[in-house]
Amino acid sequence: MWSIALLILLPLAASIAVLRAPDPQTRDLWVQRWSIALIAVTLLFGAGCWMGFTDQTLYAIPHWLQTALDGFFDLVGLILAGTLLYLCRRIKWNEWYIPALILTQTGILFVAEAAATHPQVEHLFYVDPFSVLMALIIGVVGGLIALHAVPYMRDYHRHAPEVPDRRTGFYAAILVFLSAMFGVVFTNHIHWLFVFWEITTLCSFWLIAYPNTEEALRNAYRALGYNLIGGLAFAAAILWLAAGSGPYTRELDRLVGAGQLALLPAVLIAVAGLAKSAQLPFSSWLLGAMVAPTPVSALLHSSTMVKAGVFVLVKLAPVFQGTLAGLFLGLIGGLTFVLTSLVAVNQRNAKRVLAYSTIANLGLIAMCAAVGTAEALWAAILLILFHALAKALLFLGVGSAEHLIGSRDIEDMESLVYRRPELAAMLLIGMLGMFLAPFGMLLSKYTSFQAFLAMDLLPGEGALLAVILAFGSGPTLFFWSKWMGRLVARPHRLPSIPNAPPRAEQLVLGVLTALTALSCALFPLIELGFAMPYTQQLAGLGLIPAHAMAIPWETVGIMSLMLGGLFILPLAFWLKPPLYIESDPYLSGANVEGESYRGAMGAERLATNQGYYLIGFFDERRLMQTGIIGALGLGVLMLGSSL
Amino acid sequence: MNAWVAALGFLVFGPLLGALLAGIDRRLTARLQARQGPPLLQPVYDVLKLLEKDTLVVTPLQGLYLWLFLFFMIGAGLILFTGGDLLLSLFALTVSGIFLCLAAESTNSPYSHLGASRELMLMMAYEPMLLVAALGFYLTNDSFRVSVITEAAPWQPLQLLGILVGFLFVLTIKLRKSPFDLSTSHHGHQELVKGLTTDFSGHHLALVEIGHWYENAILLAWLYLFFAPWGPWLAIPIALILFFLEVLVDNTHARLTWSHTLKASWWVTLLLGTTNLLLLAWWVR
Amino acid sequence: MSFLKRSPWILHYAATSCNGCDIELLACLTPIYDLERFGIINTGNPKHADILLVTGSVNEESRRVLENLYHQMPEPKAVVAIGACALSGGIFRPAYNVYGGIDQVIPVDVYVPGCAARPEAIIDGVVQALALLDARAKAHKRRGQVSIESP
């Protein structure tokens, strides 16, 4: 119980401390120290939980404290609404809907609060294996990102002198963000959950707007607006829970436990989850968010924000399991998965590739959550973990690379393997971790296939989801491999990069790389420690059908063998290099010194290559428009079928 | 025990089988062109010769990627032939394909790069169909395990008819046959030179060839799986006939562009594979 | 016996030929002569080739290409010059830009005369080159340096 309070309050205290730091040097030092403390505390907490408990534990707190906290959260909610309204002072006329949303949302909550009686809230917090795993992700990955942010932002301001230096607020916002995320994963009180939810929205707005350019502002407002649409749906769910015909409760565990009675509020909250996890039709805010400095992107994509969205989807999975609304939710996820994977093929900007791939993977998680069987949840939980690690690594790696080579274009990262081997190796491991066997993502995909095919609501629906997954896998393969191909290409006399990334950045990247690889090697531990207990506990409560689901040990063995090969072969290669004779690439015999060739009129030209982007084949705009219309339709169907 | 024998059998006889298939392929092709053609074991001679030669490299790292290619290829085959998990085997096959592309990309020569890019495009084209085929097997047998699939009900080939046709379609791509030999040509004087393998020589080329032998054996095994319930005496000849049907297709078609290939294979996957899968799911329930 | 004899892969380069010899060379691959019977493949890629077949005389333009192709062929290898032009420059010899036969640029192992050389003669030349290759393969030790540093 107290450890939860510690986890929520620690980053909060850190952010206050950072705000009050006397000078920039001390501030930077403090950010780093507090982050390390946060990582250590989360690890201790995780280790304690891993050894200690098997089941969900709910916590109540003394009545007086609860009343006080209730009042406090109401106050925070009001302040939040006020702050958001204040932030709207720089909106444009076509963004009028943002203040309107804030006002409606507050109004709805006010109505819900003003009711004569409120549902009793007995348990305010809970701990279960899934939320512990989430906490580990938030604390460790989030803490590492905060660590990385310090040297990164120093470089950032050197590269972009026009951006006003508001780093103190920046670090504080990141820490508040983490604190709110801990709140989201631990609180059982739906109102409080909503308050934490909106705090993350606010923090993300501030962080996206950090560069303070016109573009950044517009994108920040878009993020704000889209998330507020989700927030509105959330508020409507709260109103329904207080005044509607469904379950009369304010507790998350009761809501989930109510099963299909709670379908409507669950669907409404799922809309909020979809908005937060940037699924279609809301996807564009996450792409807009790319204007922010890289640590922000890493934070939004890996450990916070979008993960909060899929977190509630997975939490609500028992409600969706076996319903039509659940199927439509799954189809929204599936549509997002396929379309954004296709669009990612078009992208040359490394951060946009990463963004689209995030949205696609979240779509996959949403599909799993919508299916909601033990296997599917297992897959979803592991996907969240593996994705968080690999994505944090990739974003931070791309950020460091960008500062070294001055570009985020994939083509400019050509031959990074030779120019900055350690950075390239880290990026490669991150990419392999995203889509290839023997890394964890593939194992989750494998389980998703099985889970989808085992569905039995409508004939063929599971097969449909599985086919969607199969079709999305093709382009995923293409855009990652293309990028890897550019990284490993032999340089066209490109200079090697003289300066390494700052030590702290290297350290964080190294740790993340190790975690990505380790999480695959140690995945049975994670599975037994977190994913299995969670699904078993839900099955024990009778919320999802019990299923003797186990990855056969043989599979694990084969995966480990492959993983071993993947690391041992390069090692063997390095220790005992085979015999070679170096030569030039084949250029029809017209080579002049390496990669140049004698072309027409005897002119010397450099032979250069570029990846395929299939711009003429998939059209980003058209695909996304189709996706938005399709997802809107599916969303309407989802809402309709829940009534 | 049995699994160990199968594993050893695949390791030793897999490439031999693959080489033989390649040899028959070349001979058949020659006959179709009214030539006599090389000896059956010509692919083996080729590889033994390549092993006698020096290895020229553009970058030493290309050897590493090629070893990884072979490693995962053998891994895929081992999983398949020991009766393991079909989907897992497919994943390993994909990894191996990607390492081959990386090897070609790492040389950064225009021809290799073109071949690698096109190979990736082809992977994007055939991957969904292969996955759908694995899913089809799962639906009929409720398991991805090859040892279970081989004991399926005798009407499995009929249940999976659409998927079988779709699989044959992508098999043409996988074997790099015309009309889909976009990434590397068997006859090296076309616009691609030798595509993917342009900048491999000596031992490296031998590695690629051995990898392809293993791949041949694996693909033949996939074909066999469709007919496995009918017993080996029927299934093996059918699989072989279908395999060599690809040679006929190879010799009667001109090469398509990548966009046609991509579209065609996705449509086939959608129309044949997916429809079959949905009907199957409906039927199984 | 070296397996080079069983699977000689050829690379054909037309330095400055009138295309007469090239046509004859290509005729070797047709069903009538069917060189693939002996495992011979026209690879079109020096890195895969064992025997370099050159037709035509060497001039300023083709000199470097010929050198490059030759150097991009892994050892052991052999060179066959086909036709009067490749042997000595042939009718192009007096031209101001022509160096003469290809042995001015790279070492030649077998000379196949004729204008144009007949397919039978070309096949005979390749067979002689095979004997040379066989001997070379026996004497050949794999060479190479050990390095994995970046270029």
Ligand code: SF4
């Ligand atoms: S030798 Fe005669 S046929 Fe051959 S290239 Fe020279 S001129 Fe032409």
